[in-house]
Amino acid sequence: MKKILFIACVLLPSNSFALDLAKYPIELSSGDGVNVIIAPTTDKKQALVKVTGINHEIDDITFLTDFKPHGSNNAYKYSYDGSERSLVSVDDGYGCCSYTLYIPETREGTYLSKKEESNPAIVAELKAQYKQQLSKGIQAKLADFNRDKHLTYQQKKISAANSEIDKQCGVKIETTVDWKTIDDKTLQKYAVGSFCAQVASEMVSMCENDPSFKNKIAQINTIECQFTNELKLRQNSQTLTFKTAPKAPNQPQFIKAYLLNL
Numbered sequence: 001m002k003k004i005l006f007i008a009c010v011l012l013p014s015n016s017f018a019l020d021l022a023k024y025p026i027e028l029s030s031g032d033g034v035n036v037i038i039a040p041t042t043d044k045k046q047a048l049v050k051v052t053g054i055n056h057e058i059d060d061i062t063f064l065t066d067f068k069p070h071g072s073n074n075a076y077k078y079s080y081d082g083s084e085r086s087l088v089s090v091d092d093g094y095g096c097c098s099y100t101l102y103i104p105e106t107r108e109g110t111y112l113s114k115k116e117e118s119n120p121a122i123v124a125e126l127k128a129q130y131k132q133q134l135s136k137g138i139q140a141k142l143a144d145f146n147r148d149k150h151l152t153y154q155q156k157k158i159s160a161a162n163s164e165i166d167k168q169c170g171v172k173i174e175t176t177v178d179w180k181t182i183d184d185k186t187l188q189k190y191a192v193g194s195f196c197a198q199v200a201s202e203m204v205s206m207c208e209n210d211p212s213f214k215n216k217i218a219q220i221n222t223i224e225c226q227f228t229n230e231l232k233l234r235q236n237s238q239t240l241t242f243k244t245a246p247k248a249p250n251q252p253q254f255i256k257a258y259l260l261n262l
Contacts (some may be wrong), residue, residue, distance in 0.1 A: 028112035061132040082145025129153030161200035169207040169214040175223040195244045196225035202255045
């Protein structure tokens with residue numbers, strides 16, 4: 001039993017026990033229920049950060065963050081969904097400091113005000129929670145790229161495009177993607193669904209401008225999208241094969257010109 005406990009302790013990341021935290025935390029609040037606690041290290045290069053009061057999976061999770069440049073300011077950065085993110089930015093201009101919270105999948109930051117007094121007991125509580133969550137692999141799971149979530153989001157873009165063709169053009173044309181050919185790096189970096197929905201979007205626009213255009217595409221039932229390094233569009237019987245390249249310019253114009261010549 002003692003041997004098992006020893007191995008478990010060795011496997012836990014050493015930095016979870018070696019954190020030299022400052023005595024006083026930074027307590028922040030949005031004024032409407034969102035609260036943030038920051039426990040910086042004594043050298044101010046890292047900090048434990050916990051956000052509460054948000055409807056998100058990072059709520060009440062304590063992250064070990066790195067204090068790094070963020071534009072013209074600095075930010076406490078952490079790993080989430082396969083990439084480094086800014087959790088709280090710090091603007092130290094005009095007397096220091098203003099804080100902004102960035103919640104994943106939200107467009108706007110949440111401005112935070114600093115409480116005048118802070119409770120030093122919070123630091124030990126935060127460190128204990130961090131160790132406990134770390135031992136369960138919670139932060140590691142959140143740091144991993146969530147392929148299923150991204151796939152679902154991109155597939156919704158495709159489904160919406162398919163529905164719009166049916167609605168605006170009165171024909172059923174399905175845009176398909178072989179998602180097994182899209183690796184995690186590509187899915188993380190590019191809006192694959194939006195790229196692949198471009199042909200359908202142009203069809204919808206052309207049907208809106210000229211209702212007779214639907215007759216040109218009546219024989220098509222499938223748009224087969226391939227995410228490649230070249231831009232091509234070819235018709236083979238009832239299928240349009242669309243090869244899209246993320247760096248290729250003027251794709252909507254290219255697609256429109258091809259569709260006009262069907």
